Amino acid sequence: MKAIALFSGGLDSILAVKLIQLQDIDVLGVTFETPFFNAGKALAAADKIGLNLRVVDITEDHLVMLRAPRYGYGKNLNPCIDCHAMMLRKAGEFMASWNADFLVTGEVLGQRPMSQTKQSLHVVAKYSGYPDFILRPLSAKLLPVTKPEREGMVDRNRLYDIQGRGRHRQMEAAREFGIGDYSPPAGGCLLTDPMFAKRLKELFSHNDFSIPSIHLLKAGRHFRINDCTKVIVGRNQGDNGLIEQYAQDADCILRAADYPGPTTLLPGGGTEAERHVAASLCVLYSDAPKGEAVRLNCLRQGQTVMIEATSADKTQAAQWII
């Protein structure tokens, strides 16, 4: 017998795996990636507990869902019910090709106010298309009997009845299983971050759904200089690196030629006037003396040209910032 476990790498998902493995059932983990969350934590935890883990990129489908989630958003731009259902649907689709009999998640009844009420868990399971196959070992005794329990694949009596936001039972179980080192339960999804959500909403409102544009929201200061054009200015080396990583051939990358300063990106390359605005923002955040005409390298489609600009006005820049 084999189960596919949706594995985030948090303590709840580790315990869910352990409870099923204890019943001599083979468990294969699966974790998902998008620009909003990655597999890092899951990979590290799977390595520690010796779980075979598959990483699946669901960016394209997730983006389609994110634009109009059937069950709406949480506090920020997090469509948790639709997102959970999508992950379970994907895992359900893998059951046949991965020779698995049922699905396992570390969800705990009542742990999250919106997405883990009894009603939400029911909706998620139903919307996934695999309601009878989804076993939540940490709260199983409080939930309807599922196919693996009914058909004797899993002994329901050896599962848990945890509910609520307290972590006491999970920590006790972690001690019992000798799990001493685990990551905190929440965090890691950018859609729950208010600043990222604000930038993403702004991007979507300009009909930009491209994957590089979304990755670029993680870096730098963002300015909307007119309805069609953005400028992104790095704040540090990390930002500069990320901007270079996601810049496209048609984009324009600007750097001051004679002073330390940020990498600045003008997606799409812009018009000559827009390149000068981008250059003036680049100068504003560089070490160049204000008021001086500064030379900048402007790289686009493999060619570098030199342009000159003076610093943008701070008040004007503040009006453009997203």
Ligand code: SF4
């Ligand atoms: S927090 Fe993010 S990853 Fe988690 S269910 Fe919500 S949208 Fe999906």
